[in-house]
Amino acid sequence: MITFENVSKRYLTKQALSDVNVSIPEGKIIGLVGSNGSGKSTFMKMIAGLVSPSEGKVMIDQESVSRRTANKVAFLSELDAYYSFFSVKETIHFFATQFQDFDIEKAHDIIDFMDIDVNQKVKHLSKGNRGRLKIALTLAREVPIILMDEPLSGLDPMVRDSIVKGLLSYIDLEKQTVIITTHEVTEIEPLLETVIAIRNGKVLALEDVETIRERDRMRIVEWLKKLYQEEA
Amino acid sequence: MGEEFNPSKPIYLQLVDRISWEIIKGERKTGEKLPSVREMAIQSGVNPNTVSRTYNELERMEIVETKRGQGTFVTEQKEKLVELREQLKINHIQNFIEEMKQMGFSSEDMIEGIRTYVTNEKGNQS
Numbered sequence: 001m002i003t004f005e006n007v008s009k010r011y012l013t014k015q016a017l018s019d020v021n022v023s024i025p026e027g028k029i030i031g032l033v034g035s036n037g038s039g040k041s042t043f044m045k046m047i048a049g050l051v052s053p054s055e056g057k058v059m060i061d062q063e064s065v066s067r068r069t070a071n072k073v074a075f076l077s078e079l080d081a082y083y084s085f086f087s088v089k090e091t092i093h094f095f096a097t098q099f100q101d102f103d104i105e106k107a108h109d110i111i112d113f114m115d116i117d118v119n120q121k122v123k124h125l126s127k128g129n130r131g132r133l134k135i136a137l138t139l140a141r142e143v144p145i146i147l148m149d150e151p152l153s154g155l156d157p158m159v160r161d162s163i164v165k166g167l168l169s170y171i172d173l174e175k176q177t178v179i180i181t182t183h184e185v186t187e188i189e190p191l192l193e194t195v196i197a198i199r200n201g202k203v204l205a206l207e208d209v210e211t212i213r214e215r216d217r218m219r220i221v222e223w224l225k226k227l228y229q230e231e232a
Numbered sequence: 233m234g235e236e237f238n239p240s241k242p243i244y245l246q247l248v249d250r251i252s253w254e255i256i257k258g259e260r261k262t263g264e265k266l267p268s269v270r271e272m273a274i275q276s277g278v279n280p281n282t283v284s285r286t287y288n289e290l291e292r293m294e295i296v297e298t299k300r301g302q303g304t305f306v307t308e309q310k311e312k313l314v315e316l317r318e319q320l321k322i323n324h325i326q327n328f329i330e331e332m333k334q335m336g337f338s339s340e341d342m343i344e345g346i347r348t349y350v351t352n353e354k355g356n357q358s
Contacts (some may be wrong), residue, residue, distance in 0.1 A: 029279055161277075168274045173281060190243055190278045210242040210282070217240035 001026055002047055007056035009042055016042040017201040029178045033185055033224055034198035040181045044147050048075040074141040076134055076148040084123035095137050107140035110170055128159035135163050139170045146178045185220050195220055197227050247286040255306055256317050266304045
């Protein structure tokens with residue numbers, strides 16, 4: 001379980017998170033939603049241990065986030081993080097040397113499923129296939145927490161579909177929790193069990209999506225708009 | 233990607249409706265195995281936990297049975313499916329009557345309307 005206790009983060013001129021208190025349930029696919037600059041990426045990076053809080057604590061299973069908890073978290077960032085002169089196969093092997101929990105066979109399975117040629121150089125992959133490769137590298141790690149920052153952004157509908165199907169095929173919610181940020185919320189709404197709404201560095205709500213449908217009769221986007229209006 | 237869902241009703245119930253409908257129409261036969269939770273999740277682009285909830289609800293309604301280690305199957309108890317069909321009929325009639333009432337039609341208007349419509353349809357077919 002991931003918990004934020006009174007977490008704030010200040011950058012030089014900007015308050016990225018302010019006094020966040022939230023416990024994130026396990027075994028779910030969770031959407032982290034909010035406008036640009038609301039603090040989503042900072043939130044994710046803190047769980048991965050890539051950014052540390054100015055105040056408060058981020059805990060994974062009652063342990064403060066550190067290099068030691070990093071082996072519980074796979075982080076798919078918005079940026080590309082691999083050597084473009086590697087082939088797909090070499091990239092997989094490189095990742096296997098970096099992470100003890102990396103399952104090479106699973107990585108090859110997913111690459112196969114995504115229909116990517118392992119002998120191609122990463123720099124020659126289309127944007128869509130680079131997106132797919134990133135997903136494969138993330139899902140091939142046997143870790144309890146998977147973080148995906150904008151996994152669908154800038155990709156065409158066919159690629160987005162194969163990423164969603166890959167995700168559904170290769171995660172195990174009995175052992176894993178997935179947190180996704182995306183601007184394509186409506187598109188992946190049926191995939192999400194829970195959403196966390198964030199605005200100006202504050203967590204406004206954590207709610208089950210089925211409850212939003214049943215009680216408020218709304219899509220996530222409409223619900224988020226309503227929360228933003230109430231807050232403003 | 234996936235399928236369209238109504239934003240004002242829980243998805244697990246929409247899947248219950250859809251699968252019930254498929255069974256009544258004979259697209260899923262008695263005793264037939266349903267896709268595994270994961271397969272169904274992938275096919276419909278829906279969260280696996282939501283699909284589990286759908287299967288639990290169908291099981292509670294006694295329309296499907298889960299056999300340990302084998303999967304989930306459409307029930308072989310025909311009377312349960314007859315019951316389900318009756319239930320769906322009543323639901324449809326309720327919705328129909330509700331909407332007709334909102335438009336200000338009386339029960340007599342509705343019955344008369346249905347009778348005329350059915351007669352005309354028969355006439356057109358022959």
